[in-house]
Amino acid sequence: MQKNGLLGQLIQNLCCLPGVGPKSAQRMAFHLLQRDREGAKQLANSLLRAVDEIAYCQMCRTLTDTDICNICSQPLRDGSILCVVESPADVWVVDQATVYKGLYFVLHGRLSPLDGVGPDDIGTELLQQRFAQGEVKEIILATNSTVEGEATAYFIAELAKKHNIRASRIAHGVPMGGELEFIDSGTLAHAFSGRREMA
Amino acid sequence: MQKNGLLGQLIQNLCCLPGVGPKSAQRMAFHLLQRDREGAKQLANSLLRAVDEIAYCQMCRTLTDTDICNICSQPLRDGSILCVVESPADVWVVDQATVYKGLYFVLHGRLSPLDGVGPDDIGTELLQQRFAQGEVKEIILATNSTVEGEATAYFIAELAKKHNIRASRIAHGVPMGGELEFIDSGTLAHAFSGRREMA
Numbered sequence: 001m002q003k004n005g006l007l008g009q010l011i012q013n014l015c016c017l018p019g020v021g022p023k024s025a026q027r028m029a030f031h032l033l034q035r036d037r038e039g040a041k042q043l044a045n046s047l048l049r050a051v052d053e054i055a056y057c058q059m060c061r062t063l064t065d066t067d068i069c070n071i072c073s074q075p076l077r078d079g080s081i082l083c084v085v086e087s088p089a090d091v092w093v094v095d096q097a098t099v100y101k102g103l104y105f106v107l108h109g110r111l112s113p114l115d116g117v118g119p120d121d122i123g124t125e126l127l128q129q130r131f132a133q134g135e136v137k138e139i140i141l142a143t144n145s146t147v148e149g150e151a152t153a154y155f156i157a158e159l160a161k162k163h164n165i166r167a168s169r170i171a172h173g174v175p176m177g178g179e180l181e182f183i184d185s186g187t188l189a190h191a192f193s194g195r196r197e198m199a
Numbered sequence: 200m201q202k203n204g205l206l207g208q209l210i211q212n213l214c215c216l217p218g219v220g221p222k223s224a225q226r227m228a229f230h231l232l233q234r235d236r237e238g239a240k241q242l243a244n245s246l247l248r249a250v251d252e253i254a255y256c257q258m259c260r261t262l263t264d265t266d267i268c269n270i271c272s273q274p275l276r277d278g279s280i281l282c283v284v285e286s287p288a289d290v291w292v293v294d295q296a297t298v299y300k301g302l303y304f305v306l307h308g309r310l311s312p313l314d315g316v317g318p319d320d321i322g323t324e325l326l327q328q329r330f331a332q333g334e335v336k337e338i339i340l341a342t343n344s345t346v347e348g349e350a351t352a353y354f355i356a357e358l359a360k361k362h363n364i365r366a367s368r369i370a371h372g373v374p375m376g377g378e379l380e381f382i383d384s385g386t387l388a389h390a391f392s393g394r395r396e397m398a
Contacts, residue, residue, distance in 0.1 A: 006249050006264040013245040016238035017216075018230045019223060029249070030288040031217045033262055034307075037250045039215035044250070046212040047243035050205050050228070051236045063232055065205040089229045108233075 007033075059130075061106040061123055063088040071095070071104060078102045080137040082130065084156055086110055086144055094142060102140075105130065110148040111155055122152065124159065131163040138166045145172055206232075258329075260305040260322055262287040270294070270303060277301045279336040281329065283355055285309055285343055293341060301339075304329070309347040310354055321351065323358065330362040337365040344371055 007029060014025035032040040056062070057069035064070070071077060071091070081102030085091055091104045107122040130136055139160050143149035157167035173191035174183055183191075206228060213224035231239040255261070256268035263269070270276060270290070280301030284290055290303045306321040329335055338359050342348035356366035372390035373382055382390075 005269065006245070006253055007262055010245045010249045013238070013242040016231075016235055016242060017227050019226070024218060026288065026291065027218070028216050030262070030286065030291075032215075032246070033249060033253055034287070036215055039212070040246050040250050043212040043215060044243040044246035046205070046209045047231070047239050047246075050209045050232060051239050051243070054205055054232055063206055063229070070204065087229065088233070089225065092225065092229075 056106075056108075060091075060104045061108060061126070062091045062104060076101070079135050081140065082136050082138070083140045083142050084127075084153075085142045086149065086152075090142065100140075105139075107143070107152065110143060110146070110152040112148045119155065124156070127156070128159060128163075131160060131165055136163075136165055138168070141167060141169045255305075255307075259290075259303045260307060260325070261290045261303060275300070278334050280339065281335050281337070282339045282341050283326075283352075284341045285348065285351075289341065299339075304338075306342070306351065309342060309345070309351040311347045318354065323355070326355070327358060327362075330359060330364060335364055337367070340366060340368045 010029045011022065011025045014020055014028050015022060017025075020028070050065075053065045054063050055065075057064045057072055058067055059072040060069060062069050062071070066073075078101050081100075082105050083094060083100060083102055084105045084107065085094065086107050086109065088106055088108075091106060094100060094104075105123075105127055109117055109122050111117060111119065111122065139156070141153040141156060143153045153169055157169075160167040171194070172187070173194055174180065174187065180188065209228045210221065210224045213219055213227050214221060216224075219227070249264075252264045253262050254264075256263045256271055257266055258271040259268060261268050261270070265272075277300050280299075281304050282293060282299060282301055283304045283306065284293065285306050285308065287305055287307075290305060293299060293303075304322075304326055308316055308321050310316060310318065310321065338355070340352040340355060342352045352368055356368075359366040370393070371386070372393055373379065373386065379387065
């Protein structure tokens with residue numbers, strides 16, 4: 001059936017969404033065309049505007065439709081603390097989940113020599129400029145808990161020390177509500193070695 | 200973080216897709232903006248064109264961007280058999296899965312008196328016109344195997360009989376490769392009562 005028609009094209013284009021295969025794309029296309037044409041139009045316009053207007057914040061490199069994102073431009077935020085994350089999605093997650101009220105810096109990746117990703121590719125130049133300005137007194141390293149993420153965290157901590165800036169790493173261990181039985185051994189070993197005295 | 204910005208809007212609009220909640224929408228938005236802006240543009244344009252140009256085929260009522268869909272307009276198709284389905288997605292599925300080479304008719308729904316869906320709402324007028332033209336000799340009822348789907352099938356079979364058209368219902372039973380242990384009792388009972396003699 002009309003594989004090459006507009007419907008076939010739409011289904012194919014929907015497959016560019018992460019986690020969407022041909023079957024779900026088909027379901028989405030039929031749903032939009034039969035039940036929600038208004039929503040489809042809004043989605044299309046929103047996509048076009050987003051692609052055109054959303055770029056990186058000039059201070060923290062997160063995704064924003066303004067020059068300076070609305071976190072960096074908030075006067076109530078504490079400019080002396082900088083949370084370093086790998087991606088704009090992490091900024092979103094941290095800001096929703098925690099009471100953190102400092103600023104962010106997005107690396108857009110992690111050090112990965114095997115993939116040819118060096119310090120220049122994760123915005124360390126801009127980060128060092130920020131350090132040199134002297135406003136930042138502390139950084140919190142919230143890169144992912146992977147080998148590359150850890151290496152990146154150590155690398156940036158070293159940079160910070162050169163500017164006499166305190167660097168801390170977010171805590172790793174057993175998740176809240178997690179049962180020991182179902183925790184992987186790596187996390188559990190980390191939780192033991194990183195144990196804290198009870199007050 | 201910028202709940203009201205373009206990014207927030209995009210995430211909200213992505214939620215109109217079936218099976219996409221706020222978390223997946225977030226993932227999709229970040230993926231498109233960071234890794235596939237070209238794909239996002241294509242998707243948007245494809246959505247706009249589809250919403251504008253795709254309508255119902257004047258013969259079978261499936262979704263198409265031409266007046267007569269490319270199934271109805273194929274001269275090699277057998278116009279004497281009509282497969283009656285509930286939705287355009289069913290046309291797509293049947294045409295991909297079977298060797299069926301007849302035409303289709305899409306009801307866009309099923310009889311459901313409780314929801315106020317009567318014979319006029321499922322295109323029976325157009326269907327009876329097709330019957331009256333005399334080209335159709337047989338119909339295959341491929342409505343869903345729900346109470347409403349069955350009722351709809353019986354109703355249309357009655358209409359067909361008035362025009363001396365043979366009506367058959369697709370077979371229901373244990374799916375191919377299905378293990379009896381995991382089949383629900385309704386299907387199993389149906390499979391027993393509908394058993395066929397082995398050649």
